[in-house]
Amino acid sequence: MTSTKDDEDFLRLDRQICFSLNAASRAFGGVYRTLLKDLNLTYPQYLVMLALWEAPKDEGLAVKRLGERLRLDSGTLSPLLKRLEANGLVRRERSARDERSVTVTLTDAGAELKKAAAEVPRRIGKATGFELSEIEDLRERLNRLTEALDRSALS
Incomplete structure (x- = not known):
């Protein structure tokens, strides 16, 4: 089987959804690490x-x-x-x-910590630069992706 230009383009690192998700996850991890330090x-x-x-x-x-x-x-x-x-x-x-x-x-201390943590989602939202509707749409798409992959893994 010969490789085509389309195959090579499709195999580029920057075209891989798994890489994009992993990179985003690592970036989120860095932001969360900073925000959660105070907690x-x-x-x-x-x-x-x-x-x-x-x-x-x-x-x-x-x-x-x-x-x-x-x-x-x-x-x-x-x-x-x-x-x-x-x-x-x-x-x-x-x-x-x-x-x-x-x-x-x-x-009681764990329940009380919730008050201090209330600012974390707001700051995460601000860090993304996304509108709330964009964040909700992305979360929904990621949930659908997860469900599809879970079903696929079960087949």
Whole structure:
């Protein structure tokens, strides 16, 4: 099989969606690292806190459910939770109904941190230079892309 000019152009690094997504992700990581420094959180810890801030305060989330929401396996999630617990932001407790299940709840300090974190999305939006409608459209497209890739991986 011979290679055509179109094949060569298609294989250029700057034409790869995976490269563009990875580059954007790394750039976001740098901005988040700067913004989250004042909150004493890493980006993965911030994601955990976002999920917990959405959960009913007194109920928290089961670790399994938290991992599903964040698309993280327990090997990645457990050390994050241990660090957040050591920093006094969350509490991990075995379920009284099922000892195999561990529930994560916010401490008062973890709940209070939400106020300080409220500025992060605004500053991220400003850093992109995008209008809110553009950000929402991009997020929707990325969600559709993720769903399509998940379905494709299952085939």
